[in-house]
Amino acid sequence: MTSPTYPPSDEMISNAHIDVAKYDEMYAASLSDPEGFWSEQGKRIDWIKPYTQIKDVSFDLGSVAINWFSDGTLNVSANCIDRHLKDRGDQTAIIWEPDDPEDTAQHITYAELHRRTCRMANILEDLGVRRGDRVVIYLPMIPEAAYAMLACARIGAVHSVVFAGFSPDALSARVNGCDAKVVITADEAPRGGRKTPLKSNCDAALLHCKDSVKCLVVKRTGGQTTWIDGRDFDYNEMAMEADDYCKPAEIGAEDPLFILYTSGSTGQPKGVVHTSGGYLVYAAMTHEITFDYHDGDIFWCTADVGWVTGHSYIVYGPLANGATTLMFEGVPTWPDASRFWQVCEKHRVTQFYTAPTAIRALMGQGDEPVEKCDLSSLRILGTVGEPINPEAWTWYNEVVGKGRCPIVDTWWQTETGGHLITPLPGAHATKPGAAMKPFFGVQPVVLDPQTGEEIAGNPAEGVLAIKDSWPGQMRTVWGDHARFEKTYFSDYKGYYFSGDGCKRDADGDYWITGRVDDVLNVSGHRMGTAEVESALVAHPKVAEAAVVGYPHDIKGQGIYCYVTLMNGVEPTDDLRTELRQWVRTEIGPIASPDLIQWASGLPKTRSGKIMRRILRKIAENDHGSLGDTSTLADPAVVDDLIDNRMNR
Numbered sequence: 150m151t152s153p154t155y156p157p158s159d160e161m162i163s164n165a166h167i168d169v170a171k172y173d174e175m176y177a178a179s180l181s182d183p184e185g186f187w188s189e190q191g192k193r194i195d196w197i198k199p200y201t202q203i204k205d206v207s208f209d210l211g212s213v214a215i216n217w218f219s220d221g222t223l224n225v226s227a228n229c230i231d232r233h234l235k236d237r238g239d240q241t242a243i244i245w246e247p248d249d250p251e252d253t254a255q256h257i258t259y260a261e262l263h264r265r266t267c268r269m270a271n272i273l274e275d276l277g278v279r280r281g282d283r284v285v286i287y288l289p290m291i292p293e294a295a296y297a298m299l300a301c302a303r304i305g306a307v308h309s310v311v312f313a314g315f316s317p318d319a320l321s322a323r324v325n326g327c328d329a330k331v332v333i334t335a336d337e338a339p340r341g342g343r344k345t346p347l348k349s350n351c352d353a354a355l356l357h358c359k360d361s362v363k364c365l366v367v368k369r370t371g372g373q374t375t376w377i378d379g380r381d382f383d384y385n386e387m388a389m390e391a392d393d394y395c396k397p398a399e400i401g402a403e404d405p406l407f408i409l410y411t412s413g414s415t416g417q418p419k420g421v422v423h424t425s426g427g428y429l430v431y432a433a434m435t436h437e438i439t440f441d442y443h444d445g446d447i448f449w450c451t452a453d454v455g456w457v458t459g460h461s462y463i464v465y466g467p468l469a470n471g472a473t474t475l476m477f478e479g480v481p482t483w484p485d486a487s488r489f490w491q492v493c494e495k496h497r498v499t500q501f502y503t504a505p506t507a508i509r510a511l512m513g514q515g516d517e518p519v520e521k522c523d524l525s526s527l528r529i530l531g532t533v534g535e536p537i538n539p540e541a542w543t544w545y546n547e548v549v550g551k552g553r554c555p556i557v558d559t560w561w562q563t564e565t566g567g568h569l570i571t572p573l574p575g576a577h578a579t580k581p582g583a584a585m586k587p588f589f590g591v592q593p594v595v596l597d598p599q600t601g602e603e604i605a606g607n608p609a610e611g612v613l614a615i616k617d618s619w620p621g622q623m624r625t626v627w628g629d630h631a632r633f634e635k636t637y638f639s640d641y642k643g644y645y646f647s648g649d650g651c652k653r654d655a656d657g658d659y660w661i662t663g664r665v666d667d668v669l670n671v672s673g674h675r676m677g678t679a680e681v682e683s684a685l686v687a688h689p690k691v692a693e694a695a696v697v698g699y700p701h702d703i704k705g706q707g708i709y710c711y712v713t714l715m716n717g718v719e720p721t722d723d724l725r726t727e728l729r730q731w732v733r734t735e736i737g738p739i740a741s742p743d744l745i746q747w748a749s750g751l752p753k754t755r756s757g758k759i760m761r762r763i764l765r766k767i768a769e770n771d772h773g774s775l776g777d778t779s780t781l782a783d784p785a786v787v788d789d790l791i792d793n794r795m796n797r
């Protein structure tokens with residue numbers, strides 16, 4: 150595999166925090182003396198009681214335990230706000246750019262962020278939220294989402310942010326999953342000129358939750374909502390009365406900071422748990438180093454706070470560093486395809502971090518929407534969420550970055566808390582489509598999926614696992630530590646298994662090839678095939694369903710569903726539309742099936758397991774290489790499926 154490489158410019162090298170010599174030296178130190186290395190890095194944040202213990206980790210099945218800085222205490226909210234007040238109280242912490250470009254952007258200073266967060270924290274306490282209680286946040290991309298997260302952190306409550314695009318059913322499952330006391334929502338969420346009725350979604354969700362769950366409602370649009378006295382509370386009214394100060398609680402480094410649900414290969418989404426100290430150190434460090442953040446920069450991560458990227462790189466990492474972080478309520482293509490670039494120009498953005506799916510969609514609109522904007526403030530570009538194809542990378546580099554902005558292709562996961570593999574802008578050459586180098590303290594290994602052995606030497610190809618822990622690693626699955634161990638530590642003993650495939654090229658650089666399990670990555674959103682299947686089979690006309698991914702030009706992967714209908718049910722186009730709508734209602738629009746094929750039967754082994762490998766090949770139109778079909782109970786099913794393949 151040969152690939153063009155793009156070395157950093159001399160200017161980038163001399164201005165960056167980390168050049169290649171420094172990277173090599175620090176990386177070596179992070180492996181030879183992890184305790185010494187992280188003891189030093191832990192000082193990036195303020196501790197109430199300093200730690201004396203650094204790392205206490207076991208990846209052994211049956212006793213997996215991950216602890217960092219465990220005898221230290223801190224407050225995450227004070228680290229993201231209070232400690233900056235003295236020197237940068239008047240500096241902008243959050244720039245909020247609303248959905249509609251005609252509406253006014255807001256600049257929220259650190260002093261204002263402090264007041265707002267304290268008030269929100271006091272309101273939560275008034276509603277009965279105490280340390281350790283869970284709070285679900287179901288909000289649009291508005292500053293109140295950040296206040297809510299930081300307010301929870303301030304009083305030691307655990308937040309669980311639910312993406313505002315999720316359905317009432319998905320919301321109620323998450324409220325019940327962590328037994329939340331309060332749900333924070335808004336009347337409506339404007340996005341791309343349309344409005345999602347968040348409060349009424351919440352009303353529908355709360356029908357399936359305990360009566361004691363309270364609902365705190367932020368006014369965003371002023372749209373009409375129904376109101377249940379005693380359950381619903383008006384945030385804007387309460388905020389006028391609430392006190393401007395709330396003392397930050399002293400929290401243990403290993404006390405949970407948040408739960409974030411993410412999809413796995415089996416069953417329902419799991420609640421990934423991140424704790425306070427290690428997570429914050431890692432989010433702050435990766436934010437500063439990967440994006441080479443300097444004082445005065447304007448950092449924009451386009452993710453939604455409903456995903457981990459929004460947690461680590463809109464809220465916690467940037468604010469811990471006293472940065473200015475931009476929060477955008479809208480979408481890349483509304484009112485037109487130049488919106489991203491107009492926002493970059495308007496706010497003089499220096500680092501821009503987005504997903505390949507957005508880049509591909511915008512690339513499809515041509516260069517003009519980019520070229521009409523002044524992007525001279527940009528210094529560094531980033532991508533995250535899925536493998537980026539070289540064409541999209543090259544367009545991003547040439548048309549957006551004018552060939553002068555290094556692209557950091559950051560590989561990481563909800564589970565990892567922050568970047569694990571990424572080039573550093575002043576240290577490494579980049580290659581279109583490669584995530585390149587491990588971050589400090591991270592030891593990636595390529596394993597042979599059959600034997601589980603590490604593949605030494607270069608090039609290598611196999612599955613990606615990580616040897617040993619880093620401070621941002623997830624600690625457990627909420628309420629189910631056994632599932633945590635089984636999912637990540639049982640297939641390959643002694644390693645954290647990522648679920649991704651990977652290649653290491655002749656230069657030793659890493660290329661992520663995508664999931665090797667039954668997890669789809671649709672427009673950078675993770676989704677279990679099992680989730681979509683169980684939504685489909687919940688429809689009264691569906692007998693059975695199997696779901697696989699197939700290559701999709703914009704989304705990366707599309708959702709291909711094989712559906713067997715109940716006896717006597719007519720397979721019609723109307724029913725296809727109905728099922729598509731059904732899945733949107735059950736899970737949310739991001740899970741909407743792209744293609745639905747009627748299947749008279751599904752290829753199963755004699756023991757009844759659906760052979761997805763075969764279904765994937767058919768969906769990919771690669772049925773010449775179906776591989777071994779001898780274990781199929783009824784091989785004729787396959788021919789029928791091939792004959793009725795959906796064209797795309």
Ligand code: 6R9
Nearest residue numbers: 533534535536558559560561562563661675
């Ligand atoms: C941060 C985030 C994680 C999965 C991960 C992988 C894919 C993320 C990537 C990438 C190739 C990159 N992924 N970054 N694949 N190159 N730079 O996206 O978290 O939503 O949990 O998804 O996304 O497959 O396993 P999450």
